Amino acid sequence: MTDVPTIVRLGQKVPLFELTTYDPTKDEFGRFSMAQQMERRRWTVLFFYPADFTFV
Amino acid sequence: MGCDVVTVSTDTEFVHLAWKRCEKELERVNYPMAADPTGNVSRMFGVYDEKTGLALRGTFMIDPEGTLLCTEVNFYNLGRNIDELLRKFKANLYMKRKTNEVCPSKWKDEGDKTLVNPGAKMVGKVHEALEEALQGA
Numbered sequence: 001m002t003d004v005p006t007i008v009r010l011g012q013k014v015p016l017f018e019l020t021t022y023d024p025t026k027d028e029f030g031r032f033s034m035a036q037q038m039e040r041r042r043w044t045v046l047f048f049y050p051a052d053f054t055f056v
Numbered sequence: 057m058g059c060d061v062v063t064v065s066t067d068t069e070f071v072h073l074a075w076k077r078c079e080k081e082l083e084r085v086n087y088p089m090a091a092d093p094t095g096n097v098s099r100m101f102g103v104y105d106e107k108t109g110l111a112l113r114g115t116f117m118i119d120p121e122g123t124l125l126c127t128e129v130n131f132y133n134l135g136r137n138i139d140e141l142l143r144k145f146k147a148n149l150y151m152k153r154k155t156n157e158v159c160p161s162k163w164k165d166e167g168d169k170t171l172v173n174p175g176a177k178m179v180g181k182v183h184e185a186l187e188e189a190l191q192g193a
Contacts, residue, residue, distance in 0.1 A: 006100075007099070007100065007101065007102040008100055008101060008102075008124050009124070010124055010125065010126075010127055011123065011124065011125075012123065012124055013121070013122045013123055013124075014100070014118055014122055014123075014124050015100060016122075017096075017097050017100060019062075019064065019090035019091060019092060019097060020069050020090065020091050021062070021069060021072075021088035021089060021090045021091065022069040022070075022072040022073045022076065022088065022089045022091070023088045023089075024076050024082075024085055024086055024087075024088075024089070025086050029069050029073075030088060032062050032088055032090050034118075034122060037060065037118070037120075037122075038120060038121065038122045041120040042059070042060050042120060043058060043059030043060065043117070043118065043119060043120060043148075043149070044059060044060050044062065044117070044118040045059050045060070045061045045062070045115065045116070045117050045118075045145065046062055046064055046101065046114070046115070046116040046118070047061060047062065047063045047064065047114075047115055048063075048064045048065065048098060048101065048103045048111040048112065048113060048114040048115070048116075049063065049064075049065050049111065049113055050065065050108075050110040050111060050112065050113070050132055051065055051066070051067060051110055052065060052067045052071045052072060052074075052075040053071075053075055053079075
């Protein structure tokens with residue numbers, strides 16, 4: 001592995017990452033932005049899971 | 057509840073769409089489903105499994121300043137307990153407002169006993185402090 005990323009730890013600021021999303025409320029693709037969450041003063045809960053079409 | 061839930065897996069947004077449309081169990085899902093096909097964000101939070109290319113069952117709570125306040129990671133074969141997660145979320149929201157209080161293990165919801173101004177005086181006297189808080193509650 002060439003690029004070993006740092007893992008964010010408790011009490012640290014998370015990096016300002018972005019992700020493409022599927023938003024079921026609009027049935028559209030969208031964007032999640034950590035910077036935008038902070039601008040809007042919102043709490044965020046990230047919920048990771050292994051894979052779609054399995055038993056979450 | 058005052059926080060934005062975003063789910064993340066290494067599937068693409070197209071797969072999320074297809075899954076959401078065909079799985080009846082997901083009918084009530086109304087949060088954005090994020091795609092992390094490179095695994096970069098999963099790596100950032102330490103849940104990326106290099107062997108499989110999948111993300112483990114990690115839950116992370118981040119406050120409005122962007123600080124990571126809560127982490128829980130389960131392996132593939134263990135599901136999350138939503139009651140315990142909600143307890144932790146509620147506690148973090150509560151402590152954001154009441155910055156001189158801390159929530160002990162038995163704290164479940166607003167109105168339950170907390171420890172106020174924990175400090176040197178409380179060392180060795182946590183039992184008494186909890187009793188006192190209970191009487192005051």
